[in-house]
Amino acid sequence: MKPGHGEVVIAEGDVELRDDELRLIEAFREQLDTGMWAAVPVTEPAGRRQARMVQTFDDIPRDADRVIFFPRAAGGAR
């Protein structure tokens, strides 16, 4: 997510392909290094949608179709 943009695709690939996976890991780390938070939208067994916050690439479910990066939360106006 970016101001003035909305959604921006950072990287795409298939985690089953080694080269793609390395590229995705690199892109994932880059985003976290810039201070972004990462979340994966998931559907619970009961059918309810929610998000799962992820901090390492291994936290991402293998079948996830996307990871959303958004700026880290900060306390707002005092």
Place this chain on the structure above:
Amino acid sequence: MLFALITTALVAIALLSDLLLPRLTQQWERHRARRERPPAPAYDPGRERRAEQTARALLRSCVNQEEWSMYRDLGFIRVWGSQRDGPERTDGTGGAAYGYLVYPHKPIIAYLAQTHRLLNEYFVTFPDETRPYGSARLPDSDDVLAKWMALTGDERRLIATANMHLPGRQVDPAQVKRDLWRLTQWERARLRSAGDEQTATPPTVRPVTDHPE
């Protein structure tokens, strides 16, 4: 003698210029580049609107159908709290169900589901300090989605990060009460229409076969 010295000096300068000139040019270019301000992106009046449209599509693809309809119709999303004794930094809810109202670019409002008593305001922002367009603000729907993801993914961390205030500090409690009333009405209407659809659906007819079981 003097002629020889001048000639030597000229030759030396000519030779050195080959070495020094590129460096001097490079340094001058760097100096100019440092002094030059990066060009500001041209103002595009449709950019924010397009960004919001993209953000709405992303929000819709992530949240539950009911939550999307709520946002579309009412302008906010209700997220149920998952902590046993209410949100952090409150006196506790005694196990009562509570929820959060998530508005774009406004504090998150915690309230008790049964009585609609307001618990707290949690002000949280998601500033993008790279400011790609001179603003750190996400589009409205992205702000709602960020709060939704952070609340459903790690409620405790988000609430601990937020600046907490008593109800009424930033958002008019009367407005929140009205929104809760609108939400109740909206849910009733939704239930009614779901019920109407069920009654309008014709009963399933089993196909008649020549060979009964």
